[in-house]
Amino acid sequence: MSDDDSTPTERDEEQPKATDGGETGESDESRSDAESGRTGTSRDDDIDENSKQEQLDDVRENPEGEQLTSDHGVKISDTDNSLKAGERGPTIMEDFHFREKMTQFDHESIPERVVHARGTGAHGYFQPYEDPDLGEYDDLSELTKASFLQDPDQKTPVFTRFSTVVGSRGSADTVRDVRGFATKFYTEEGNWDLVGNNIPVFFIQDAMEFPDLVHAIKPEPDDAIPQASSAHDTFWDFASLKPEITHMIMWVLSGRALPRAYRMMQGFGVHTFRLVNEEGDSKFVKFHWTPKLDTSQLVWDETQKIAGKNPDFNRQELYDAIEAGYAPEWELGVQIFDEDDAAEFDFDVLDPTKIVPETEVPVRPIGKMVLNETPDNFFAEVEQVAFHPGNVVPGIDFSNDPLLQGRLFSYQDTQLNRFNSANWDEIPINRPVAERHNNQRAGFMRQEINEGKASYKPNSIGDDDPRETPENEGGYEHYAEKIEGQKIRNRSESFEDHFSQARLFWNSMTDPEKQNIVDAARFELSKVDRMEIRERMVYDLFNNVDHEFAKRVAEGIGVEPPEEPGDEMPTHDREDSRLSIEERRDADSIETRKIAVLVDDGYDSDHLETVVSTLEDEGARVKVVSKMLGDAEAENGATVEADKSHATAESVLFDALFVPGGEDSVDALLEQGDAKHFVAETFKHKKPIAAAGAGTDLLEAVDLPDVEIADDETVSSDGVVTGGDDLEEFAEAFVDAIAEHRHWKRSPKEVPA
Ligand code: HDD
Numbered sequence: 001m002s003d004d005d006s007t008p009t010e011r012d013e014e015q016p017k018a019t020d021g022g023e024t025g026e027s028d029e030s031r032s033d034a035e036s037g038r039t040g041t042s043r044d045d046d047i048d049e050n051s052k053q054e055q056l057d058d059v060r061e062n063p064e065g066e067q068l069t070s071d072h073g074v075k076i077s078d079t080d081n082s083l084k085a086g087e088r089g090p091t092i093m094e095d096f097h098f099r100e101k102m103t104q105f106d107h108e109s110i111p112e113r114v115v116h117a118r119g120t121g122a123h124g125y126f127q128p129y130e131d132p133d134l135g136e137y138d139d140l141s142e143l144t145k146a147s148f149l150q151d152p153d154q155k156t157p158v159f160t161r162f163s164t165v166v167g168s169r170g171s172a173d174t175v176r177d178v179r180g181f182a183t184k185f186y187t188e189e190g191n192w193d194l195v196g197n198n199i200p201v202f203f204i205q206d207a208m209e210f211p212d213l214v215h216a217i218k219p220e221p222d223d224a225i226p227q228a229s230s231a232h233d234t235f236w237d238f239a240s241l242k243p244e245i246t247h248m249i250m251w252v253l254s255g256r257a258l259p260r261a262y263r264m265m266q267g268f269g270v271h272t273f274r275l276v277n278e279e280g281d282s283k284f285v286k287f288h289w290t291p292k293l294d295t296s297q298l299v300w301d302e303t304q305k306i307a308g309k310n311p312d313f314n315r316q317e318l319y320d321a322i323e324a325g326y327a328p329e330w331e332l333g334v335q336i337f338d339e340d341d342a343a344e345f346d347f348d349v350l351d352p353t354k355i356v357p358e359t360e361v362p363v364r365p366i367g368k369m370v371l372n373e374t375p376d377n378f379f380a381e382v383e384q385v386a387f388h389p390g391n392v393v394p395g396i397d398f399s400n401d402p403l404l405q406g407r408l409f410s411y412q413d414t415q416l417n418r419f420n421s422a423n424w425d426e427i428p429i430n431r432p433v434a435e436r437h438n439n440q441r442a443g444f445m446r447q448e449i450n451e452g453k454a455s456y457k458p459n460s461i462g463d464d465d466p467r468e469t470p471e472n473e474g475g476y477e478h479y480a481e482k483i484e485g486q487k488i489r490n491r492s493e494s495f496e497d498h499f500s501q502a503r504l505f506w507n508s509m510t511d512p513e514k515q516n517i518v519d520a521a522r523f524e525l526s527k528v529d530r531m532e533i534r535e536r537m538v539y540d541l542f543n544n545v546d547h548e549f550a551k552r553v554a555e556g557i558g559v560e561p562p563e564e565p566g567d568e569m570p571t572h573d574r575e576d577s578r579l580s581i582e583e584r585r586d587a588d589s590i591e592t593r594k595i596a597v598l599v600d601d602g603y604d605s606d607h608l609e610t611v612v613s614t615l616e617d618e619g620a621r622v623k624v625v626s627k628m629l630g631d632a633e634a635e636n637g638a639t640v641e642a643d644k645s646h647a648t649a650e651s652v653l654f655d656a657l658f659v660p661g662g663e664d665s666v667d668a669l670l671e672q673g674d675a676k677h678f679v680a681e682t683f684k685h686k687k688p689i690a691a692a693g694a695g696t697d698l699l700e701a702v703d704l705p706d707v708e709i710a711d712d713e714t715v716s717s718d719g720v721v722t723g724g725d726d727l728e729e730f731a732e733a734f735v736d737a738i739a740e741h742r743h744w745k746r747s748p749k750e751v752p753a
Pocket residue numbers: 113114115116119161162163179180181182195196197201202206207208210269270271352385386387403406407410411414415
């Protein structure tokens with residue numbers, strides 16, 4: 001309703017982009033760095049949340065009030081007409097402006113990422129907590145020497161990119177897919193890239209299989225169909241022949257693969273990493289990002305419709321939220337365990353298809369990340385940001401997970417392909433804030449001007465600078481793990497159990513979540529032409545997770561349901577409620593949820609004002625939707641301006657719906673198919689609906705199954721709130737219904753929408 005789209009409940013401190021370096025935007029620090037020929041911040045200088053932005057200020061360009069020039073600074077008099085031999089004659093080669101403009105254009109595109117091509121990103125900071133509860137450890141220094149994790153007053157700048165995996169750069173956001181969650185920490189000891197996903201396990205166990213996985217899931221090679229979808233023969237062919245994929249498949253068929261927003265999903269480092277302290281002692285660690293807003297999902301029918309209505313749904317909503325002052329926040333948590341603990345688990349911690357269940361090792365929050373700054377330029381920042389799991393800082397190290405080990409090669413290699421140069425780290429968004437000096441001085445597009453004659457070591461000409469740093473003074477030292485073994489191309493026997501955790505995941509789902517997984521499997525496999533692939537999925541994989549599950553899938557895809565459980569089906573009935581989106585919900589905030597209000601002339605302004613102000617006080621964002629843009633007039637002569645008309649507002653773009661009373665308004669809505677469809681679809685997607693007074697007539701007209709409707713006292717029936725005599729009470733009940741997000745008990749199959 002408000003012009004700025006929102007009423008932020010809490011604004012983070014302003015993040016000034018311009019520094020006090022005058023019109024050039026140069027800070028004193030960057031000037032002195034420039035003078036000394038250095039880029040970055042020396043380790044003696046403090047890094048704070050603004051350090052990266054200040055560094056970027058050096059390369060920002062602002063055309064405001066400026067004259068058009070060539071790339072080489074020559075002012076241009078005409079950029080519309082090429083230079084010709086006579087008014088109607090051919091274009092002349094000497095037209096340097098035409099040549100430059102066209103060449104730049106012809107070379108604008110760079111290769112898209114081979115996976116994770118579609119994404120968006122934002123700047124922010126990371127800050128360790130004052131007194132994290134680390135269980136048996138007193139503070140983080142006992143676990144790691146990473147300096148950015150030590151001081152709760154220090155904010156380290158970060159840039160995070162979220163992505164889908166399979167689709168190309170222009171594909172839709174809301175497809176069924178894993179989401180990438182990659183964060184670059186610009187620490188004072190160099191960049192640390194935590195390149196994770198929103199699902200804590202992976203499809204395969206060895207990086208060697210990655211090209212096969214990606215070839216199978218990408219569009220098929222002959223016709224390049226389908227885009228951004230796993231629902232086709234080649235993917236399920238591969239999956240059905242790789243039982244280790246089963247656990248990941250369970251997650252991908254669940255709501256985890258349909259996040260409501262990037263701001264509302266967890267992130268995971270996936271692999272086991274190591275933390276190493278000053279003494280050189282190491283513990284294993286799993287990294288977890290937990291969103292401050294609940295983890296929430298969309299529903300499948302909704303995601304497909306959004307993909308058409310607004311393919312930029314997730315990208316736009318992250319951008320809008322930050323611009324409106326709602327800086328999204330995540331907690332960084334760690335699961336800490338040592339070699340002895342690892343030996344006790346019934347799985348191998350080096351196997352990336354396994355989680356360390358939170359029932360075994362709790363997640364201990366150690367700090368928070370806040371994303372509070374949108375990029376200025378998508379290409380320069382989001383497209384050119386380049387992550388590499390091999391970017392670690394002292395105190396963080398790798399494990400021998402064979403998937404991680406392979407990634408340590410692949411990311412450097414892929415950046416060479418994307419940027420055509422080993423100097424991709426010099427691109428501003430990738431450049432560390434920490435100072436850097438070495439003897440790499442050449443290559444395509446070298447930016448730095450390194451002074452001095454000696455670009456080798458050892459040297460006497462330059463006093464042997466730049467010097468190596470001993471480990472105890474901050475030099476990176478790899479953890480001295482003792483390794484013995486034969487050279488062998490094999491898979492460890494400890495990686496062989498593919499079904500126990502897949503079953504744990506299935507057991508941990510609520511009934512509606514189980515139904516969603518069954519429906520998703522039916523959808524995906526119904527798109528598979530080859531019967532033998534469908535059969536293998538049911539008999540070889542699903543029937544080894546849970547017999548009932550396998551039968552339910554089989555029934556929907558023309559496969560004969562298995563009579564017995566699979567030979568390898570584990571019999572355990574372990575559960576972990578943290579794996580279920582619904583079970584882990586805190587359900588008390590409606591902050592940033594988008595609510596549509598359907599009105600026409602003659603609406604009840606008391607209803608509208610009371611409900612809207614309650615919702616906005618709780619941090620929700622409200623949009624008035626009417627048949628056309630312009631003002632709607634209330635019974636009492638008040639007016640409200642429609643933010644959206646039915647031409648652009650669809651129920652799938654909102655989290656909940658409110659229909660105020662007012663006889664004339666509701667009579668008009670009853671004439672509008674769009675309004676009735678809005679109600680039916682909101683119901684079908686299990687979202688909260690509220691209708692006050694005569695507004696309930698619109699609900700009655702849609703004939704919602706198994707819903708109790710009242711037009712006097714407030715009644716809340718599976719997320720459908722009706723009544724309105726006591727408006728305050730009514731509005732509060734609606735807030736509670738929105739906080740639950742989706743009302744899974746509904747059975748909306750008979751609602752046509
Ligand atoms: Fe990867 C990109 C996450 C396995 C090879 N990966 C990429 C991105 C994310 C992940 C978030 C996008 C980064 C960005 O926003 O620019 N990848 C993962 C996770 C994995 C994983 C969590 C398993 C735990 N990846 C993986 C393997 C390999 C790769 C096993 C190859 C051996 N990934 C790549 C890549 C990409 C990439 C081809 C494409 C673009 C890029 O690296 O920068 O190198």
